[in-house]
Amino acid sequence: MSLITRPDDVRFDLLGIGNAIVDILAHSDEGFLEGHGLNKGTMTLIDVDKAEELYGDMGAAKEVSGGSVANTVAAAGALGARVAYIGKVRDDQLGTIFRHDIHAVGVHFETPPSTQGAATARCFVMVTRDAHRTMATHLGACVELGPEDIDTELVAQTWITYLEGYIWDPPRAKEALRVAIDAAHGAGRLVALTLSDPFCVERHRTEFRQLVEGSVDILFANEHEAMSLFEVDDVWEAVTRLQAIGRIAAVTRSDQGSVVVTPEGVFEVPAVHADQVLDTTGAGDLYAAGFLYGLTQGWDAERCALAGAAAAAEIISHIGARPEADLTEVVRLAIGEEVGT
């Protein structure tokens, strides 16, 4: 039984709205993180001076397009979903890289770049030996995203508009998201949200609680974010609270798999084994991609979660949060049927 049913009259399955970021990935150790006041496993916002200091100190890196929801839409696009994205880069080389990479997987992305002010956002991703990633983000041009960038017609033509929690950080983005949520619900469409990061939940808990209880149709969170949202210290207590709200939620639990909360019940789905775990950057983003793709295919909760788990297993097996393997094949193997058509 389909978890939910896609209407026939949509142009896009998924529209992501998020911080458009290029990741700068390097190996690091715990001492480096401590020395720079970074909290292992989380995301810290940094200003341009701190960004230059950190970059000067960190090791040789590689650059890969990132941004949480951008990673999700890129992967959903690679799987075959019809996807679009709204986010702000500058008209610089990193902005060109971001635009190229998201276009290359077929994502509709037409947000005009800013032509002055801060450079395209960078996220310094420090991967420790245990494959955990610690992030420091300089939001750069992302702070320019405003209501004028929300193409409400595009929102109305899209089944699910997917927002990232991180985008509550830049000041004008909140207004933009309010416009997007109203446009989606006004057209009878769905709104999905990822809570992004436990510290992000701390920064915006009141607003996130109102959103989850009021506007959000599909919620993605890892167990720490879900517990932080409700200020509880047991994941099952958070699940109970989500159940009471009565919409769809997927709570990821690393190698313990995920829990899907639906009006019909709660489903526990195991993780998919990864042959090697090199970098957990983007695991949550890819889980959401697989899950949302599953929704477009009319799959039930368990298969959606399994598709998410398979996509997450691919991304953690290499450095960077954009897929390297053929994701359609990865998900096909997990689900046991054809994908990508």
Next chain:
Amino acid sequence: MSLITRPDDVRFDLLGIGNAIVDILAHSDEGFLEGHGLNKGTMTLIDVDKAEELYGDMGAAKEVSGGSVANTVAAAGALGARVAYIGKVRDDQLGTIFRHDIHAVGVHFETPPSTQGAATARCFVMVTRDAHRTMATHLGACVELGPEDIDTELVAQTWITYLEGYIWDPPRAKEALRVAIDAAHGAGRLVALTLSDPFCVERHRTEFRQLVEGSVDILFANEHEAMSLFEVDDVWEAVTRLQAIGRIAAVTRSDQGSVVVTPEGVFEVPAVHADQVLDTTGAGDLYAAGFLYGLTQGWDAERCALAGAAAAAEIISHIGARPEADLTEVVRLAIGEEVGT
């Protein structure tokens, strides 16, 4: 017995002079290469219009600092050699990435960036399923490298000045290299050269022959380049020709290992097994790094070649031409003794 002995009065072991390039790596297939007139396994020079067309058509990519000799010095630096580099970037974001990555491994790099004209050079690296790489390079700011960029004092303070064949492509670089060769030999130092690419040998065969017969103390070439240099179709014929010249040459033969030609004789050394072969970009560059590092350690021909083979095996096991594993450990395992001090 040491292959050659390093003098005590040098400040740097190795100075690389080459095209300073950022690689843009993506998976591709043979049809794409043919459709864009690219010759599989080789490097094609492209202008800015072709670069934009190619980038627009190619898949999602990742960016890693590259440049053949820059890869070599970065890896030699990671191994513990004292290394410097001369090459031209622009004062743009890709130039900043190049500078950061080479500084991060301890390479002395002070060539001033150009402040106008073409952007930092990009090499589009298309990796096919068989792990072969096909390259299209837009030289950009590299064409600005000239004799004024050669710090002859730095050359005189360096044991081995290492030149890439590719740098004969930009017009003013030849003059720069002549200055560098004269400065090195004038100070009683050594000159090393890599032939870079069979087509590069075709473009500059006369000059390369004169160099190899006159100015080059240590030559690196793969078997195709060595055969092209002497216009012979048997690698052993090329080896015989190199032997007659009477200096040091290392001829790499992919999984058939390498052949080291010295005044004392010819040594065949096997390849080092790679657990997986994902991308052969940089195999030759890393072979040279291990080999040159071996020279700084006073190793014999076989151990130099083995260190080169071990470094090459690391680089082909992942995407990109800068090492991801701890190279000192990789070489230590192959050689059986401590490395990196």
